[in-house]
Amino acid sequence: MRHTLMRMTLRQLQVFNAVCDCLSYSRAAEEMALTQPAVSLQIRQIEELIGQPLFEYVGKKLYLTEAAEALKRASTDIFQRLESLDMQLSDLQGKLQGQLNLTIESSAKYFVPHLFAAFRRTHPEVSLHLVVVNHAQAVKRLTASRDDLFIMSMVPPNLALDFLPFLNNPIVAVAAPDHPLCEKQALNLQELTAFPLLVREVGSGTRKACEEYCHQKRAHFSQWVEISSTEAQCEGVIAGLGLALLPRHAVRLELAAGLLHELPVQELPLYRSWCVVHAQGKRLSPVAQAFLEFIRQQHAQINDLAEQFLHRDALKPLPTGL
Structure with a gap:
């Protein structure tokens, strides 16, 4: 491995990811609470370490080079592993802690928050990052393995997926x-x-x-x-x-x-049927694994929760705990 890559910092990768997501130095600077020259400097330093340009302008639009695409995949893996490590360390301390990255089809957005709330009553230190998309967008995110778990109906038959129908x-x-x-x-x-x-x-x-x-x-x-x-x-x-x-x-x-x-x-x-889905062979974080097991083990209670959800008055809260 190139010794120069060992000099790359996590902070530089965070700035790089922000530019990739925003496709703009100025918007990335706002997101990271930095000045635009500071963002440009961090990107130049990474380019010097890898020996290749990361971004190029075509007209007024910013594009990722092949080197940037490769670095983006590697940095995503690094941060996912660090997040998984944090969860594992919390697990060793006897508590589940971390963030569940969940993408759902829009038809599930009415019930899933109540499902997660029931899960969180057992694991109060787990947070949620929820993305709501249509079916086609969910399949696109699934093929890119961008999230921990997905909730969708009509699971694509042409992809290597593990799925669990639950409601x-x-x-x-x-x-x-x-x-x-x-x-x-x-x-x-x-x-x-x-x-x-x-x-x-x-x-x-x-x-x-x-x-x-x-x-x-x-x-x-x-x-x-x-x-x-x-x-x-x-x-x-x-x-x-x-x-x-x-x-x-x-x-x-x-x-x-x-x-x-x-x-x-x-x-x-x-x-x-709504199904909870992930790519076959995907290494699930402890939080994602716990959520999947919760759905698997609480099938009857989830159906009861769904019935209460369908027939509840708009002003009455759902019962506490499954």
Whole structure:
């Protein structure tokens, strides 16, 4: 190994990572509470140590060189190992401590905070870094192994993954309370196709699941309205723009308040399982391993928690402890 690499400091790597993430010296300086000349100096010092440039400008945009890409991968591994070491040292002291880096699909964002809160009651010194993305973005982050664990439905079959299904994600049809379909006691999916359907953006797991299911059932909607967030979909349905197929977890408060009506469609709910996922062979941190074991061992209690979550009043807290 080059002796010059041994002179590189963790602080220099932190500054380097900030520039990689921000793709801007000035924004990295703000993030690190440094001056821009100080950031530039740290980058020049690293370049001298490795003997290659790290960044280049094309027009006004900053790009990583191949050397920078290699250094980014190495620095990510270094900081992950240091974080894992910190957790292991805490474990030796008889306590679990550290941060869980969790990426979830947006349909899971309503329930997962309550799931983590139940886990944290057992491990109060664990913190959470939560990233909410759509299905396509989750798959991209998964292939880059950027996080400890992922929670998603429709696990990609073409990737080498370990996954644990742990909770049903029921998708239901909803309408505004004054919609003409609300007067019917029973419906089939085909009857919904006469009305506009509000859908998420391409890349959404819920949209993909609904498209595949409707195609399977030969229910073809002629009018689609694309809306890029579940909250905006709810508002669109309330406003009378059309119908929507949404996770019941996502609309529980609107249903309870009478702002939305769940249509009695014979072919629904459409059930998809939420799964906790990680790459095969990935070395999990003690915190990630503990969270995975919590989900594995508390399966029945998690289902009970989900039922309480679905039927609770908006102002009532969830019960303490699983």
